[in-house]
Amino acid sequence: xxxxxxxxGAADGGATTGLAxxxxxxxxxxxxxxxxxxxxxxxxxxxTPTRCAVRTRLYRRGVAVLDGFPLADISQxxxxxxxxxxxxxxxxxxxxxxxxxxxxxxxxxxxEDAANEQQRPKLDRYPGYLFxxxxxxxxESASGxxxxxxxxxxxxxxxxxxxxxxxxxxxxxIVQRWDESPDLASSGVAYxxxxxxxxxxxxxxxxxxxxxxxxxxxxxELFAEKPADREVQRHSFELRxxxxxxxxxxxxxxxxxxxLLRRDLHVVDEAMxxxxxxxxxxxxxxxxxxxxxxxxxxxxxxxNLTIQGNRMNVISKKVTxxxxxxxxxxxxxxFAGMNLPYPGFARAWxxxxxxxxxxGASATLYVVFRTKDWL
Numbered sequence: 001x002x003x004x005x006x007x008x009g010a011a012d013g014g015a016t017t018g019l020a021x022x023x024x025x026x027x028x029x030x031x032x033x034x035x036x037x038x039x040x041x042x043x044x045x046x047x048t049p050t051r052c053a054v055r056t057r058l059y060r061r062g063v064a065v066l067d068g069f070p071l072a073d074i075s076q077x078x079x080x081x082x083x084x085x086x087x088x089x090x091x092x093x094x095x096x097x098x099x100x101x102x103x104x105x106x107x108x109x110x111x112e113d114a115a116n117e118q119q120r121p122k123l124d125r126y127p128g129y130l131f132x133x134x135x136x137x138x139x140e141s142a143s144g145x146x147x148x149x150x151x152x153x154x155x156x157x158x159x160x161x162x163x164x165x166x167x168x169x170x171x172x173x174i175v176q177r178w179d180e181s182p183d184l185a186s187s188g189v190a191y192x193x194x195x196x197x198x199x200x201x202x203x204x205x206x207x208x209x210x211x212x213x214x215x216x217x218x219x220x221e222l223f224a225e226k227p228a229d230r231e232v233q234r235h236s237f238e239l240r241x242x243x244x245x246x247x248x249x250x251x252x253x254x255x256x257x258x259x260l261l262r263r264d265l266h267v268v269d270e271a272m273x274x275x276x277x278x279x280x281x282x283x284x285x286x287x288x289x290x291x292x293x294x295x296x297x298x299x300x301x302x303x304n305l306t307i308q309g310n311r312m313n314v315i316s317k318k319v320t321x322x323x324x325x326x327x328x329x330x331x332x333x334x335f336a337g338m339n340l341p342y343p344g345f346a347r348a349w350x351x352x353x354x355x356x357x358x359x360g361a362s363a364t365l366y367v368v369f370r371t372k373d374w375l
Contacts, residue, residue, distance in 0.1 A: 052089050052090055052091050052092040052093065052096045053089075053090040053091070054071060054087065054088065054089055054090070055067075055068070055086075055087075055088040055090075055171065056068060056069050056070075056071065056074075056085065056086065056087050056088070057085070057086040057175075058077055058083060058084075058085055059083070059084040059085075059086075059185055059188070060080065060082055060083050060084075061082045061186075062182075062185040062186030062187075062188075063182070063185060064178075064179075064182075064185065071087070071099075071103075074087070074103060074159075075103075078158060078159070083158060084158050084159070084188040084189060084192070085158065085159040085160070086159070086160050086161075086162075086192055087159065087160075087161045087162070088161075088162045088163075088164065088171060089161070089162070089163050089164070090164045090167075090171075091164065091165060091166065092115075092163060094115065097111050097114060097115050097163075098111075100154075100161065100163075104129075104154065104156065104159070104161065105128070106126075106129070106154060107126050110124065110126055110131040110154065113131065113133060113152065114131070114133075114152035114154075114163045117150060117165055118150070119133045119150065119152070120133070120248070120252055121133055121134045121135060121249060121252035121253055121256055122252060122255075122256065123255070123256045123259045123260065125265075128156065128157075129154055129155055129156040129157075130154075130155040130265070130267065131152070131153070131154055131155075132152065132153040132154075132155060132193075132256065133150070133151075133152050133153075134150075134151055134153075134197070134200050134253065134256065135148045135149065135150055135151070135200070135249045136148065136149040136151065136168055136169045136170075136199070136200050136203050137149075137203055137204055137207045137246060137249055138168070138203060138206075138207060139207045139210045139211060139214075139242065141210070143238065144214055144235065144238040144239055144242060145238065145241075145242060146207065146241075146242040146245045146246055147168060148168070148245070148249060149164070149165070149166055149167075149168025149169045150164075150165050150166075151163065151164050151165075151169050151196075151200075152165075153193070153196065155189060155193060155267065156189070157189065158188065158189060159189065160189050160192040160193060160196075162196065170199075173199060174195055174196055174199045177195040177198065177199055178191070178192065178195045181195070184271070184272065184275070186271070187269050187271050187272045189267070190267055190268050190269055190272040190276075191272060193260070193267070194272055194275050194276060194279065197257065197260075197276075197279050198275075198279055200253075201253065201257075201279050201282045201283055201286065202282070204246070204249065204250050204253070204283075204286045205282055205285065205286045205289075207246060208246070208250075208286050208289045208290055208293065211239060211242060211243060211246070211293055212289070212293060214235075214239055215239060215293060215296055215297060215300070218232065218235050218236060218239065218297075218300060219300065221235070222300060222303065222304055222307070232300075232304050233301075233304065236297060236300055236301050236304065239297050240294070240297045240298070240301070243290060243293055243294045243297060244294070246290055247290050247291070247294065250283070250286050250287050250290050251287055251290070253283045253286075253287075254280075254283050254284060254287055257276065257279055257280045257283050258280060260276060261273075261276055261277065261280065317374045318374065318375060320374075321365075321369040321374045321375050322375075324365055324369075325362050325365045325366055325369070326362075328358060328361040328362050328365065329358040329361075329362060332354060332357055332358050332361075333354075333358070336354055
């Protein structure tokens, strides 16, 4: 089955400069483009079509000029000194990733990480390029469960290759962010990578905020007049589980973005430096917020257990108090039922005397327990 590509045509060219090559990625891998006789041999893209859905975009001098070009044209476009490419593969198989590896000269370990799921968020450094693995996240409002979507990216000098493993990542939203900031496109790959990271981190921040709102609702349930203990426990467990998973996604992003800001990698130019710093600040806020929410959920669980214990103590006091009140009439009637002579025995006023003692003793105990707030 041939590869499906999507795009909306081309735009006019501009006159801005691309991202300067740095020391770490100055030797970025390029497709094989030449032969000894000066003719360009057919690349693997021309020989073997991909089986996954592919999206492509070409920037020239900081302006998007072409969408949806064939993968076979990658080598041709990379021969242009001012060209920057974005290639997106959705749910590729082993053959597609082999194609990617041969076309860009990628290390087999990086390609293996891009193929395997459940990789930790990280930024690995290879000769000529960087490998990024990260997650998009969203919270299901109905169940409170966290849903994540893994994305891998190969960052070369003049190309950003993204590998998505499912439909959870809205790639159209990322493209929209790129289109909303055309003035930054002159920064090349740094601009494309910023749009991807900014979308992912904003998603993390939105999830943290949604979890915060859910925890506030949980607090209202906890201190309700008639709390549903089972529901509070279930929601607390679901939120704690989501927070633990979110922490695994958010916490490593601090190291990822911080590493990209390192000047020795030469990924981020001066124009993009403030934008990456802003992403880093959002990562720190999301991380700190996640940690505080996890502690808060733990506190809610402990508070719920404490409230249940206090409620049981109150119930025990009430039951004990009523049992004591009831025990007095039982004691008196038991004594009177032994047929032993007592004041008023076998007389009408004796019954009134006994009833008076029972009522008086019970009323006295009731007043005492009410005063001590046992009833």
